Amino acid sequence: DTGVSQDPRHKITKRGQNVTFRCDPISEHNRLYWYRQTLGQGPEFLTYFQNEAQLEKSRLLSDRFSAERPKGSFSTLEIQRTEQGDSAMYLCASSLERLGIAFFGQGTRLTVV
């Protein structure tokens, strides 16, 4: 499968715990994006990387959130001290800069109880 891969698909955690999600983009895609989608809403931008550099962060990305993309390959999104309001689908997308079309993964659904 050559699409965007996200792991895990589902995560249930207790409030206050830390969680980490992984995204493997389409190989050769140099841009990688994280979005958050809550029920009944469109995806909202969180952050994006061009290669290993984190170029933009949304104001939605509080200091409890951190994202990395070591070596410009896969990316991780960590949420520390989770809150019930963090419950959402976390989507990863990748694109090739010169073509621009963003391909999305199937997402990680986070439930904070």
Added chain:
Amino acid sequence: QQQVKQSPQSLIVQKGGISIINCAYENTAFDYFPWYQQFPGKGPALLIAIRPDVSEKKEGRFTISFNKSAKQFSLHIMDSQPGDSATYFCAASRGYSTLTFGKGTMLLVSP
């Protein structure tokens, strides 16, 4: 501030009918306007996209109409089929960068 407004929120169309979803944007710097289709439990998938130098783009049963002066664009699905039942999102970006999405339209095509 919602930069991309989408309507209607939900839509029921009979099989064979035309589904029309509308979007309006505020940021005149936007120059790329894609539509995504999302099925339950799946990530959004690109359906069709347009840039503001053309007023219409057609791919199969899907057509985007674009009105730059009104800052509006719409998706038309001709000969709608039950398999088209999904949530549709319009989006906009400046260059091929971060996407700003509308809130989505849940389409149900009745057999």
